[in-house]
Amino acid sequence: MLDINIIREKPEWVKEQVARRFDNAPIDEIVAGDARRREILQEVEELRRQRNETSKEIGVAMGALKKREADLKRAEAGQDGGQPLDVLRAEVAAMTASAEAAKDKPREIGERIAQLDEELREVEETLHANMLWVPNIPDPSTPVGPDESFNLIHEPQGAPIPQFDFEPKPHWDLGPELGILDFERGVKLSGSRFYILRGAGARLQHAVIQFMLDMHVQKHGYEEIYPPFIVRSENFVTAGQLPKFYDNIYRDAEEDFMLLGTAEIALTNMHRDELMEEADLPIKYVAYTPCFRREKMSAGKDVRGIKRGHQFDKVEMYRYTTPETSFAALEEMKQEAIDICEALGFPYRVLELATGDISYASVKTYDIEVWAAGCGEWLEVSSASNCTDFQARRANARYRPAEGSKTRFCHTLNASGLALPRVMIAIMENNQQEDGSIVVPEVLRPYMGGREVIR
């Protein structure tokens, strides 16, 4: 969500920014809706003020009336108030009549308020719906271009591209041959694009998860979070997945539950509607979760192997920062993802995503790709984004600055650290030997009972 004030004050500039993303968010409608909203608001609030005023007067009159009625009652019971009964009766009758008459005006005002409220509700609903479709403003450093072909690709780093004196196999051959990957039975359970890791394969993935969590917790200073994997749809709106990606989410048919597509959704909502102190920031979370994505994947693309499925595991880093520190945090998080690649001995490269390729909530995104020797591809293992205050505004996650009292929205960032299937592919394919066995990266051996080779 953008700040409505920016759109109100600089609509043309916002339109340019949206155009840089090759998006077509309805800025003109928003400007018109916002103006109409304030128009109605002023009118309706003036009416409310009038009604409050007269209601208070009625309140005072009713109070006096009640007293008089009490006097009358006492007098009728013979407890004598010193006034003749008929005078009292007439007075009470007159006061009742005038109080009743006084109700006409506020009642009339109330009807007009109800009308205006209805219109206001409609205007705000439309305005809000339109606002949800406006993407974040890209950072000036983000390369401009409509799609991934405009991404800025940096030189490969890390380990050299492995060379073999035999023909390296893709993981979809290596895995089944070693008995650590079972495609047939995965399909038997859940259909195409599902697989079963077994034996050393399951152990290996577990080892990678534990290794990554340990590094992020112990070296990078994150707090580990284990969130629910199914959450209410409002969490998806906050994180920016909804309304845009409704079709890609696995949903519960009976209740308002959705399966996480990424831990980012849960982590974005942890501090929803919270007011934090500046001293609390930065908050750094790391979470391991499975991720579920109902992707309408084209037949024939990425079908082989475990590169892309409807369920995969991921370790995700997440930060809440001040606005001043979010870009430095983005660089750190990119480096933290790289640290994992380095430790696992991967050749990797960094990409700066183009405006047309970064996610909706992001102003700047780095992708990290590792080389997989068997299928001969660079595979995306991490995506690190600065979402500035976009998600925080939707989440209403604010903090109180140490200096000055005006509350501000936090900035939020996310970075995979890393996505498991592609890491598994790289380990299997890059570390394979001629006999089809796989050398376990050294840093993982302590997590696998010292095992050095899977054969």
Add this chain to the structure above:
RNA sequence: GGAGGGAUGGCCGAGUGGACGAAGGCGAUGGUCUUGAAAACCAUUGUGGGUUUAGGCUCACCGAGGGUUCGAAUCCCUCUCCCUCCGCCA
């Protein structure tokens, strides 16, 4: 799943449909006092929207959303969450 009880400011906790943005307490901040501190005393102490050159004015918010009413923290309905009891269950 069934039956009850609850949700009020940073926290605790009052609140017969009319003066309630909300008593009281705690906490926090500023001040008086003090060599300093504590105590005591005094004062201040929510968020968001609209409007305004400014000071200000105004509207909304008592779990959420509807309703009744001239007027709702208070009455009615729906929902969410928490607690107690019963049932079911890895």
